[in-house]
Amino acid sequence: MSKYWKEYQKEIADDNYFYVRSCIRQNFFPGAENLFIDILRNKLGKTVFEDADHTTCTGIGYHTDIVPLETTMTVVSRQFALMMEKGYENLVVSCVTSFGLYSEILDMWKHNPELKKKIAGYLAEATGRKFMEPKNMVHASDILYKYRNDIAAIAKHKLVNRHTGEPLKIVDHIGCHYAKTFPERGVGGAEFPQVLTGLITAWGGQTVDYPERRHCCGFGFRNYLVQENRGYSIAQSKIKLESMKPYEPDLMVANCPGCAMFLDRWQYTLEETEGSIYGARGRKIPVVTHEELAGMVLGYDPWEIGLQTHQVEVEDLLDKIGIDYNPELKYADRKGNLIGEPEMIQHHLC
Amino acid sequence: MNKGNLAGQIFEDPRYHEACRSCMNCGVCTAICPAAGYYDYDPRVIMNLIRDSDEETLTALLQSDLIWYCGQCMSCKPRCPRSNVPGAMIQILRSVSIKNGLFSKSSLGRQQLAIKRAIGHNILETGYCIHPTRVDPEMHPEQGPVWAWMSNNSDQVYGRFDAGYDQAGPGLLRKISKNSLDELDRIFEVTGCKELWDQIENSHLSL
Numbered sequence: 201m202s203k204y205w206k207e208y209q210k211e212i213a214d215d216n217y218f219y220v221r222s223c224i225r226q227n228f229f230p231g232a233e234n235l236f237i238d239i240l241r242n243k244l245g246k247t248v249f250e251d252a253d254h255t256t257c258t259g260i261g262y263h264t265d266i267v268p269l270e271t272t273m274t275v276v277s278r279q280f281a282l283m284m285e286k287g288y289e290n291l292v293v294s295c296v297t298s299f300g301l302y303s304e305i306l307d308m309w310k311h312n313p314e315l316k317k318k319i320a321g322y323l324a325e326a327t328g329r330k331f332m333e334p335k336n337m338v339h340a341s342d343i344l345y346k347y348r349n350d351i352a353a354i355a356k357h358k359l360v361n362r363h364t365g366e367p368l369k370i371v372d373h374i375g376c377h378y379a380k381t382f383p384e385r386g387v388g389g390a391e392f393p394q395v396l397t398g399l400i401t402a403w404g405g406q407t408v409d410y411p412e413r414r415h416c417c418g419f420g421f422r423n424y425l426v427q428e429n430r431g432y433s434i435a436q437s438k439i440k441l442e443s444m445k446p447y448e449p450d451l452m453v454a455n456c457p458g459c460a461m462f463l464d465r466w467q468y469t470l471e472e473t474e475g476s477i478y479g480a481r482g483r484k485i486p487v488v489t490h491e492e493l494a495g496m497v498l499g500y501d502p503w504e505i506g507l508q509t510h511q512v513e514v515e516d517l518l519d520k521i522g523i524d525y526n527p528e529l530k531y532a533d534r535k536g537n538l539i540g541e542p543e544m545i546q547h548h549l550c
Numbered sequence: 551m552n553k554g555n556l557a558g559q560i561f562e563d564p565r566y567h568e569a570c571r572s573c574m575n576c577g578v579c580t581a582i583c584p585a586a587g588y589y590d591y592d593p594r595v596i597m598n599l600i601r602d603s604d605e606e607t608l609t610a611l612l613q614s615d616l617i618w619y620c621g622q623c624m625s626c627k628p629r630c631p632r633s634n635v636p637g638a639m640i641q642i643l644r645s646v647s648i649k650n651g652l653f654s655k656s657s658l659g660r661q662q663l664a665i666k667r668a669i670g671h672n673i674l675e676t677g678y679c680i681h682p683t684r685v686d687p688e689m690h691p692e693q694g695p696v697w698a699w700m701s702n703n704s705d706q707v708y709g710r711f712d713a714g715y716d717q718a719g720p721g722l723l724r725k726i727s728k729n730s731l732d733e734l735d736r737i738f739e740v741t742g743c744k745e746l747w748d749q750i751e752n753s754h755l756s757l
C-alpha cells in the first residue's frame with residue numbers, strides 16, 4: 201500500500217471486543233446482532249463480551265435536540281466505564297448513529313479537556329463510576345471488513361447468480377454518520393468508502409456505482425419521527441432508488457440499521473402510493489445489513505437470522521444465490537409453530 | 551449563562567469552534583444538503599447570518615422555522631472547503647432557541663414537545679430510544695404489514711431470535727435493569743436534561 205492510501209486505513213483491534221447493541225438494529229433487524237456475535241465467536245474464534253447494563257446512547261434524542269450534549273456525553277461515558285470495569289478496551293458499536301456520536305464525543309474531549317473533566321464529574325455524581333476512554337473503537341462492519349477474506353475462505357455461498365454465473369450487482373449504502381462525520385474513522389474515509397465494497401468483492405459480488413450513491417437515505421431524525429415531516433424522508437430515499445434503478449441491482453447492503461430499514465420500507469410505501477417499483481422485472485430490491493450479508497454467504501438459515509423481518513421479500517435473492525430455505529418456517533416461532541402471516545403480503549410474479 | 555445575549559450563548563457552545571471556523575459563503579454545503587433540496591432551506595445563508603448578526607436578527611432566526619429543517623446527516627461536513635459543520639451549527643441554534651423559549655414561536659419548533667414525549671420518555675422508561683411495543687403500526691402505516699406482524703406478535707417474533715427477549719441479562723432487547731434505569735435518570739437530572747424538558751413542557755403551556 202502506498203503511503204498516500206494509509207490515510208484511508210484505520211486501526212481495527214483484532215480480538216477481545218466489548219459489543220454495544222443498537223436500538224434501531226434490535227427493533228428492525230432482530231436476528232442481526234446475535235448473528236454477528238455468533239460469527240465472531242464461532243466462525244472467527246474471537247472473544248466478544250456483551251454487557252446487560254448498557255443502554256441507549258441517546259443518539260436519536262441528541263440529534264432531535266431533546267437531549268443536550270452534556271447529557272449524551274455522560275451516558276456515553278457510562279458505556280465506556282462499563283467496558284473498562286469488565287476489563288475490555290476495544291469497543292465495537294452496532295449502530296452507525298452511535299458510532300458517529302462516539303467519534304464526535306472522543307474528538308471533543310481531545311480538544312476540550314475542561315469539558316471532559318466536567319463530564320467525568322457528572323458521571324461520578326450520577327453513577328459513582330470512574331471515567332475512562334476506550335483504546336480502540338470501531339463499527340461492527342469494520343470487523344467484518346477486517347476478516348472478509350477469512351470469511352470468504354469458509355463461505356458456503358458466493359454472491360453470484362447461479363443461473364447466469366454473473367456476480368450479483370450490489371448497491372452499497374454507507375450510513376452518513378459512519379464516515380461523513382469523521383472521515384478518518386471510516387475505512388476509506390468519506391471519499392473512498394471501502395467498508396462494504398470490500399465485503400461485496402471479497403465474497404464474489406460486484407458493486408454498483410450510481411450517481412446518488414452517497415446521498416443520505418433520508419432518516420433526517422425529526423424529519424421521520426414527526427409524522428407530518430415524513431415527506432422529507434421518503435423523498436430522499438426516492439432520489440436514491442430512481443438513480444440506482446437503471447443499473448438493476450440484485451440487492452442493497454447497508455451498515456446502518458436506519459438506512460437499511462428506510463431503503464426497505466420506503467420501497468413498500470412508494471409502491472403503495474405511486475405504484476413505483478425500482479428493481480428489475482417488476483420486483484423490489486431486497487435490502488440486507490452487513491451481518492446478514494455475511495450470514496448468507498456463511499450458509500446460515502435465512503429465517504434464523506431474521507430475513508423474514510424485512511418488508512421486501514428475499515426469496516428471489518436466496519434462489520439466485522442458491523440458499524435453501526423452508527417456506528413453512530418463515531413465519532414460525534422458536535418452536536416451529538406458525539405465528540400467523542403478515543397481512544397483505546404481495547407476491548409479484550412476472 | 552448570559553440570557554438575553556443570544557450571540558454570546560451561541561459562541562459559548564462547545565461545538566461552536568468546530569461548527570464555524572470561517573465561512574467563505576461558497577454554498578457547497580447547500581449544494582450537497584438533502585434538506586435544501588426538499589425545503590426552502592439554505593445552510594449557507596444560516597452560516598452567513600450567524601457571522602455578523604445583531605440580537606434582533608438572531609432572535610428572528612431562532613424563532614423561525616428555518617433552524618428546524620436540517621436532517622442532521624452531516625453530509626455538509628466533509629464537503630466544506632473551510633471545514634465548517636453547518637449541521638453542528640444547527641444543533642447549537644436549536645439548543646439556544648429552546649433554552650430561551652424561542653422555539654415555541656415556530657410551528658416546527660413546537661414539534662419538540664411530541665418528540666420529547668415519545669423518544670425522551672422511551673429512553674427513561676425502557677432504556678431504549680425505540681421499542682417494538684412503542685412503534686404503533688396504526689401510526690406508522692409506512693412501516694408496512696411485516697412491521698405490524700412483528701409489533702403485534704413481539705414476544706413470539708423477537709423470542710425466535712433470542713430466548714432472552716425482554717428478560718433480565720444480556721441479549722436482544724433485554725429488559726434494562728432498574729439500577730441502570732435509575733443511573734440514566736440521575737444522569738438526566740444532574741446534566742440538566744430534566745430542566746430542558748420542563749422548559750419544553752412549560753413553553754407549550756404558556757402558548
Ligand code: SF4
Pocket residue numbers: 221222223224225256257258259260295296297298679
Ligand atoms: S443511536 Fe443507535 S444505539 Fe444510539 S440510541 Fe439510537 S438506535 Fe440506539
Ligand code: SF4
Pocket residue numbers: 572573574575576577578579580593594597629630631632633634635636
Ligand atoms: S461549504 Fe463551508 S465555507 Fe462554503 S458556505 Fe457552506 S459553511 Fe460556508
Ligand code: SF4
Pocket residue numbers: 579582583584585586593619620621622623624625626627636637638640
Ligand atoms: S447536516 Fe443538515 S445542513 Fe448539513 S447537509 Fe445534512 S441536512 Fe444539510
